[in-house]
Amino acid sequence: xxxxxxxxxxxxxxxxxxxxxxxxxxxxxxxxxxxxxxxxxxxxxxxxxxxxxxxxxxxxxxxxxxxxxxxxxxxxxxxxxxxxxxxxxxxxxxxxxxxxxxxxxxxxxxxxxxxxxxxxxxxxxxxxxxxxxxxxxxxxxxxxxxxxxxxxxxxxxxxxxxxxxxxxxxxxxxxxxxxxxxxxxxxxxxxxxxxxxxxxxxxxxxxxxxxxxxxxxxxxxxxxxxxxxxxxxxxxxxxxxxxxxxxxxxxxxxxxxxxxxxxxxxxxxxxxxxxxxxxxxxxxxxxxxxxxxxxxxxxxxxxxxxxxxxxxxxxxxxxxxxxxxxxxxxxxxxxxxxxxxxxxxxxxxxxxxxxxxxxxxxxxxxxxxxxxxxxxxxxxxxxxxxxxxxxxxxx
Numbered sequence: 001x002x003x004x005x006x007x008x009x010x011x012x013x014x015x016x017x018x019x020x021x022x023x024x025x026x027x028x029x030x031x032x033x034x035x036x037x038x039x040x041x042x043x044x045x046x047x048x049x050x051x052x053x054x055x056x057x058x059x060x061x062x063x064x065x066x067x068x069x070x071x072x073x074x075x076x077x078x079x080x081x082x083x084x085x086x087x088x089x090x091x092x093x094x095x096x097x098x099x100x101x102x103x104x105x106x107x108x109x110x111x112x113x114x115x116x117x118x119x120x121x122x123x124x125x126x127x128x129x130x131x132x133x134x135x136x137x138x139x140x141x142x143x144x145x146x147x148x149x150x151x152x153x154x155x156x157x158x159x160x161x162x163x164x165x166x167x168x169x170x171x172x173x174x175x176x177x178x179x180x181x182x183x184x185x186x187x188x189x190x191x192x193x194x195x196x197x198x199x200x201x202x203x204x205x206x207x208x209x210x211x212x213x214x215x216x217x218x219x220x221x222x223x224x225x226x227x228x229x230x231x232x233x234x235x236x237x238x239x240x241x242x243x244x245x246x247x248x249x250x251x252x253x254x255x256x257x258x259x260x261x262x263x264x265x266x267x268x269x270x271x272x273x274x275x276x277x278x279x280x281x282x283x284x285x286x287x288x289x290x291x292x293x294x295x296x297x298x299x300x301x302x303x304x305x306x307x308x309x310x311x312x313x314x315x316x317x318x319x320x321x322x323x324x325x326x327x328x329x330x331x332x333x334x335x336x337x338x339x340x341x342x343x344x345x346x347x348x349x350x351x352x353x354x355x356x357x358x359x360x361x362x363x364x365x366x367x368x369x370x371x372x373x374x375x376x377x378x379x380x381x382x383x384x385x386x387x388x389x390x391x392x393x394x395x
Contacts, residue, residue: 004195011202013044017157018349024164031166036173040154046310049150052090053114056382059368066347081156084149089241092140101384184330201333205273224268228307236298246388280307312339317379322369
C-alpha cells in the first residue's frame, strides 16, 4: 500500500466507493480507498436498496433526483459492473388525513424535476390488482423508480474507480486521522501510515471512533435494523411495485421472481457494530407478515425465506451530515445516513468529489447537510411531514 496519497477515503460502502469513483473521474490525483473488512460489508450490503425520489424535504430529494440517471444509464456514467436496477415503480402511501401534505410534497418534487404524480385508489388498483386500497384515497406514484442490488452498486463504483486509477485496499482499518493544528496530515492504519492532506470519512457506524479523538460528537447512534425475505405463495406470483406504506409502517419490494423483501420501522439504538445479532427476531417476522398482508392480502400466507440485521447510524434529525468538518481543512465526512442514503450515493459522491477538487459542490447544494445545523437550531425538517420517519431505515 502506498505511504502517501492526495485523498484517502475511509469506508468501502456505496458512498465511499462512489466518492472514490468521482474523485478519480475528476482527476483528484492519487486516491486511496481503505476498507476495514470487505466492500459493502457494513450497512450497504444489508440495504433494501430502494431507488426512489419521494422525500418530504427538497434537499434529500435533489440528491435522489441527481442520482437516478446513474441507475438508469450505468454503462454510460460508470462503465463497470451492473447495479441491478429494477424500475418497477414506487408507491408512497400516507393516511388520508395527510392527503394535502402528499399533494404538497408531490408538487415540490415535480418542481425539482421528479417524475411523480398523485393517483387515485382506483388508479393504483389498475397498476397493482393485488393491493388493498380500502384505507386510502390517493397515493404518490413514481413510475421510473424501483430498487437495485446494493452490493453490486458498490462493487461497480469501486471497479470504476480502479479503472480510473484509484487504489482499493480491503482489510485495512483506519485507526486514527492525524492532524497538525487545523489541517489534516495523514491516516494511521493497522498496516502503516498514509500521509495525506485530504480525508473523506465514510465509515458508517465506525465513524465516531475516528471523530471523537478530534473533539467531534454529533450525537450519532448505531441502530440495528432488520429485513425479512418472504416467498409469495402460489397464486400470488405476480410482481408488484415498491411500497412505502405509512399506514402500516412498512416498506416492501419484489425480490427475485417470487420473493418479497420488507421491513418495518423499529429502532434498536446503541448497538455495538462489532458484536450484534445479524439474524432476524421471531416477533419481527410475525409483525412484518401481518403488516404486509394488510396491504397485499395474498401475502398472509407468505413464508419465511431469510433475513438479516445490520447497523445503520442515526443523526439527531434523521438526515445525513455531509460537510468539511471545521476547523480542520481537508477533513470531509459523510455521516449518519439513517439507512436512507443508498439511493443518493451517486450524487453524494459526486458532490463531495467536486468539493475536494474545485472548492465547492456543483451538482447539488449541500448547505442544508452541514454539521453546524444542530448547534444553529436548523435541523432538516420537511414542511409537510407524515409522522412516519422511522420508516427511513434500510430503504
